[in-house]
Amino acid sequence: MHSFMFRANAVLTFGVTVLALLCCLASVSDNLHHAKPSVDLQILRLESFQRLPNGNDEVKLVLNITADLQSLFTWNTKQLFVFVAAEYATPKNVLNQISLWDTIVERKENATIAQLTRNKYSFVDQGNNLRGLNFNLTMYWNVMPLTGAMYTGKTVVPGLRLPQQYR
Numbered sequence: 042m043h044s045f046m047f048r049a050n051a052v053l054t055f056g057v058t059v060l061a062l063l064c065c066l067a068s069v070s071d072n073l074h075h076a077k078p079s080v081d082l083q084i085l086r087l088e089s090f091q092r093l094p095n096g097n098d099e100v101k102l103v104l105n106i107t108a109d110l111q112s113l114f115t116w117n118t119k120q121l122f123v124f125v126a127a128e129y130a131t132p133k134n135v136l137n138q139i140s141l142w143d144t145i146v147e148r149k150e151n152a153t154i155a156q157l158t159r160n161k162y163s164f165v166d167q168g169n170n171l172r173g174l175n176f177n178l179t180m181y182w183n184v185m186p187l188t189g190a191m192y193t194g195k196t197v198v199p200g201l202r203l204p205q206q207y208r
């Protein structure tokens with residue numbers, strides 16, 4: 042009896058060690074995989090640009106989001122969290138980041154994105170900083186693996202500009 046328990050414990054320990062080792066190998070081999078996603082972000086239309094009654098600026102856009110993120114998927118990929126953000130600097134903050142759109146991709150065959158869409162979340166500045174503003178549109182992807190650490194990548198479309206006038 043005694044020796045049976047001992048054996049069971051030894052087998053269990055060995056099993057756990059092998060599992061831990063496999064997990065490490067999994068994330069190491071995953072890191073060797075260099076993905077090359079292709080991304081194209083366009084602003085098709087500025088639908089409206091106004092100052093809200095509370096004094097904050099608001100922008101409504103139509104975005105053309107095209108991406109092929111299939112190469113991010115390996116056998117160790119659980120899902121991708123993808124979002125597109127407007128990023129800009131104001132006198133108060135070096136980086137303002139406003140998420141405009143997001144999606145979760147759970148399968149490689151769903152990792153090609155072609156979306157003509159209004160901004161899903163509102164593009165509102167805390168203040169009236171948006172007239173004539175230079176901003177970037179950035180697509181981020183958070184890659185959530187089955188084992189190992191999450192990592193993030195991005196593609197930046199810099200040098201976009203809002204008009205000087207509300208419309």
Ligand SMILES: *[C@@H]1O[C@H](CO)[C@@H](O)[C@H](O)[C@H]1NC(C)=O
Nearest residue numbers: 081082083085105106107157
């Ligand atoms: C959206 O972007 C894709 C990729 O650049 C392009 O092929 C397509 O024509 C664009 N759609 C519109 C409506 O401009």
Ligand SMILES: *[C@@H]1O[C@H](CO)[C@@H](O)[C@H](O)[C@H]1NC(C)=O
Nearest residue numbers: 128129130135136177197199
């Ligand atoms: C916008 O993109 C440019 C070029 O990648 C970068 O130098 C700049 O810091 C970005 N601006 C913000 C606010 O992130």
Ligand SMILES: *[C@@H]1O[C@H](CO)[C@@H](O)[C@H](O)[C@H]1NC(C)=O
Nearest residue numbers: 145146147148149150151152
């Ligand atoms: C994901 O792909 C499967 C087929 O591969 C399809 O049936 C499903 O509708 C897709 N889901 C989304 C959200 O596009």
